Amino acid sequence: xxxxxxxxxQMIKKMVADFADKEIAPVAAQYDQEEKFPEEIVKKMGALxxxxxxxxxxxxxxxFDYISHALVAEELGRVDSSVRGIYSVQISLVTLSILRxxxxxxxxxxxxxxxSGEILGxxxxxxxxxxxxxxxxxxxxxxxxxxxxLNGNKMWISNGCADVALIFAxxxxxxxxxxxxxxxxxxxxxxxxxxxxxxxLGLRASSTAELILEDVRVPKENVLGNxxxxxxxxxSALDNGRYTVAAGCVGTAQGCYxxxxxxxxxxxxFGKPIAGHQLIQEHFAEMAINIDAGRFLVYRAGHLKxxxxxxxxxxxxxxxxxxxxxxxxxxxxxxxxxxxxxxxEFPVERFYRDARINTLYEGTSEIQKxxxxxxxxxxxxxx
Amino acid sequence: MRIVVCIKQVPSTEAKVQMDPVKGTLIRxxxxxxxxxxxxxxxxxxVRLKERYGGEVIAVSMGPPQAKDALRQxxxxxxxxxxxxxxxxxxxxxxxxxxxxxxxxxxxxxxIDLVICGKQATDGDTAQVGPGLAQRLGFxxxxxxxxxxxxxxxxxxxxxxxxxxxGVQVAETTLPALMTVVKDINQxxxxxVISIRRAAxxxxxxWGPQDLNGDQAKFGFDGSPTQVVRIFTPPPRAGGxxxxxxxxxxxxxxxxxxxxxxxISI
Numbered sequence: 001x002x003x004x005x006x007x008x009x010q011m012i013k014k015m016v017a018d019f020a021d022k023e024i025a026p027v028a029a030q031y032d033q034e035e036k037f038p039e040e041i042v043k044k045m046g047a048l049x050x051x052x053x054x055x056x057x058x059x060x061x062x063x064f065d066y067i068s069h070a071l072v073a074e075e076l077g078r079v080d081s082s083v084r085g086i087y088s089v090q091i092s093l094v095t096l097s098i099l100r101x102x103x104x105x106x107x108x109x110x111x112x113x114x115x116s117g118e119i120l121g122x123x124x125x126x127x128x129x130x131x132x133x134x135x136x137x138x139x140x141x142x143x144x145x146x147x148x149x150l151n152g153n154k155m156w157i158s159n160g161c162a163d164v165a166l167i168f169a170x171x172x173x174x175x176x177x178x179x180x181x182x183x184x185x186x187x188x189x190x191x192x193x194x195x196x197x198x199x200x201l202g203l204r205a206s207s208t209a210e211l212i213l214e215d216v217r218v219p220k221e222n223v224l225g226n227x228x229x230x231x232x233x234x235x236s237a238l239d240n241g242r243y244t245v246a247a248g249c250v251g252t253a254q255g256c257y258x259x260x261x262x263x264x265x266x267x268x269x270f271g272k273p274i275a276g277h278q279l280i281q282e283h284f285a286e287m288a289i290n291i292d293a294g295r296f297l298v299y300r301a302g303h304l305k306x307x308x309x310x311x312x313x314x315x316x317x318x319x320x321x322x323x324x325x326x327x328x329x330x331x332x333x334x335x336x337x338x339x340x341x342x343x344x345e346f347p348v349e350r351f352y353r354d355a356r357i358n359t360l361y362e363g364t365s366e367i368q369k370x371x372x373x374x375x376x377x378x379x380x381x382x383x
Numbered sequence: 384m385r386i387v388v389c390i391k392q393v394p395s396t397e398a399k400v401q402m403d404p405v406k407g408t409l410i411r412x413x414x415x416x417x418x419x420x421x422x423x424x425x426x427x428x429x430v431r432l433k434e435r436y437g438g439e440v441i442a443v444s445m446g447p448p449q450a451k452d453a454l455r456q457x458x459x460x461x462x463x464x465x466x467x468x469x470x471x472x473x474x475x476x477x478x479x480x481x482x483x484x485x486x487x488x489x490x491x492x493x494x495i496d497l498v499i500c501g502k503q504a505t506d507g508d509t510a511q512v513g514p515g516l517a518q519r520l521g522f523x524x525x526x527x528x529x530x531x532x533x534x535x536x537x538x539x540x541x542x543x544x545x546x547x548x549x550g551v552q553v554a555e556t557t558l559p560a561l562m563t564v565v566k567d568i569n570q571x572x573x574x575x576v577i578s579i580r581r582a583a584x585x586x587x588x589x590w591g592p593q594d595l596n597g598d599q600a601k602f603g604f605d606g607s608p609t610q611v612v613r614i615f616t617p618p619p620r621a622g623g624x625x626x627x628x629x630x631x632x633x634x635x636x637x638x639x640x641x642x643x644x645x646x647i648s649i
Contacts, residue, residue: 007452008583011459015574022573049576062576 005067012053012064013071019048023331025347028080031205032350035198037161038205041083046117051090055099060112066305070247070298077251078258081354082205084248089159090114092240094121094166098184101225102232106184122162123188123241124154124211132367134234139169139213147329148223150183150191150216156361160194160209162187166237167213170231180230184222188252191216202353225280240313241362242319243305247298249322249358253291256326256333256351260287263346264336274336282330290329294322313375320368323358330355384438384536385499387460387489388429389516390422392446392453392504400506402614409506418453421501423460424564427571428531429499430461436534438496439463443488445481458582460573466492470591476603478507482515485600487595489520497534497541498561499646502527510563517561525554525562536559613624 024041031038045051054069055061062068069091076084095114098106113119130137139152150169157165165185172179185192194209225233261284264275274280297318304311321330330352334341341348359365370381394400395415418426429440442457444450445468454465468488473554476484489495498520503510510526517524529546532553539558544551546565574582592602600606624640626633641647 007455008579010452011455011574011579011583012576015459015576015579019573047575048573053576057577057580062580064576064580 002238005071008064009068009071012062012068013075015048016050016072016075017036017078019044019050020075020083024076024079028082028205029344029347029350031080031082033204033344035200035204037207038083038086040081042086042117042120045083045087049116051086051095052115053295054091055095055111055115059099059107060115066243066300066302069244070250070302073244073247074251074254074295074298075169077248078255079251080205081248081252081351081357082203082348084096084244084251085158085203085206086120088241088244088248089123090117090121091212092244093123093237094164097123097166097182097233097237100236101182101229102184104220105221106224114164119163120159120161122157122165122211123237124157124165124167125186126155126157128153128155132364134168134231135180137168137170139167140173141169141171141181141183141218143171143220144217145235146184147217147219148181150185150213151217152213154211154213156179156197157194157209157211158203158206158361159258160196160211161207165192165211166224166233167211167218169213171230172225175228177231178228180234181227182224182230182233183218184224185213185216185218189216191284202350204353220381221234235312238362239298239315242315242368243301245358245362246294246301246315246318246322247353249326250291250295250298252351252355253287253294253322253326253329256348257287257291259346259348259351260284260336263340280336287329287332290325294318294325297321305337313372316363316368316371319363319374320365324365326355326358349381384432384496384534385492385494386429386432386438386440387492387495388422388425388442388457389485389498389500389512390426390442390444390453391419391501391504391506392416392444392450392573393419393504394421396505402616404614406434407428409434416449417502418456418496419501419506421503421505421564422453423456423501423571424458424566424568425501426457426462427498427569428564429497430572431569432497432531432534433461433463436536441465441492443485443492444468445476445484445488448589454587455582456574458585459579459586460572461574461578465587466584467557467589468558468591468595469589471603472592472599473603475607476511477607477609478511478515479608480520480602480606482512483597483606484595485512485516486519487597488590489516491590491595496536496558496560498522498559500561500563502563502565513561514561516600519561520561523558523560525556525560528562528564529567531562531568580592 050062053064053072053291057063098110114121141148141150165187167183167185170179171181191214193212197208265273267274301311301314301318333348374380394534395417398414400411433440440462442462442465444454500513525543527545528543530544532542534541542555626636642649
């Protein structure tokens, strides 16, 4: 076993850390307060090739490994979870899915433009009445000549301002989850519209939207995978998505730790910096252990991904642990800040709000537990 | 146009560096190393000149094996090649021996039009290696350059602006030349994902004394006449004086203070 990062992993971590500190940190609070999508930052990330990290070079990416992919998510998450979310959706849910399931034409058409950030992608699975229970989705796709006609609503869609959407819809309503098909949809197609969702607790700088599809015509060639493969496409996408969510949580927790450390060394109470108080040290010990435990769960999953073996269980373990962990760490960080942590004068308040979504999206903590346990026990807890 | 950029790996400017009081050297263990910040401007300027005039940029560093990381950073920022001078024989070099060793490496690289160095390193702060290197190479030297106005490759001429205490001086000289740069010259770029990938794959040769055609007695500790008598942290700067009161009163007090200390004459 080797716990050291190799040279290129160290280099990409440093570059993204520098980028996050110089370009994102100074404006993160403002974008959060104004609920503004950080278009300028996304453009710069595209120019630096960040959206292509783990994408093979032949499709315009950097050809880095999955540990590097996690490091990028970690460094973005350390500073701004909204930006980390944009990265996760673009690369993990959309680009890697097209790479895994797409035809050569689809890959050539979309992957280089997604990897360069020229176009933005989103992932339309969840519906107003279909969350954890994916098979209950209502969106439909009916074959009519050379194209499918899509109808339905998709809810809580990150990167809602995207140029291209992966849309999941039922092509066979009687076949349960085997009746779902994935489509690559140009969001400028007539009948496709979106409604921005505001007033979120966290991730306020990410664009979240409801997608509305009214008789949207999608050519047959835009089916991703085979008709009926949609559920498999979605699950493999979520395997990648959860991996970067988990890494992002490690980063946000690290961000909490870093600001709390700085504060605890400066803040004086009872005649000495509070870092020297025993109960404050307990917070730091607990944070440090849990951040590392989460980080190693992520890297283990990344190691399996690098080997190309199935690791749904390990990814779920990382996602479950890290998403719960970051909430605990953010709680402790605010506890260390005291009253100042309750104000938006310090970033820890934003970290705390941003942490909350992680146990909910891309599979709730409860769903992760069912994936881990039912796989281990060989008995499904799903209906 | 062939450009050499000389860089040094130094302890991170954010790290708390401690001195070994007996040896008079820096304690480098456990301290994060970075490219000397002034050298980042040198790398950036080299890459920009290459983009403007064509050619190649070669990054050269002397230091322990881990100084390769600094050269990788230069490659990621756009340098085409790199070479590391690293050998026990080079250990303990002062600025004289360093300039000598670097000059041999640059001669080994063939015909060079321009050498770029940062104005000084943030650890030793001597600002001697650049000028010393120019002397050894027999190149014209331009220190504290804040802007390259023009390079005429056919006419072998370079026109730069130098940032001096009194103002900006426009200087012209002939190539080959060596310039040291200040931070006003540019804003160093972040390397992109693809260039990092390329940098990580680029072989960096390590050169020792056997690779350089030089006088062994001028390398390393033996070639270094400088003796460090004592090394210490200067006392922290005493706090300034805060003048209080109404504006006209404060202004008058300030003028008195400045003129009594001969900062200004009234």
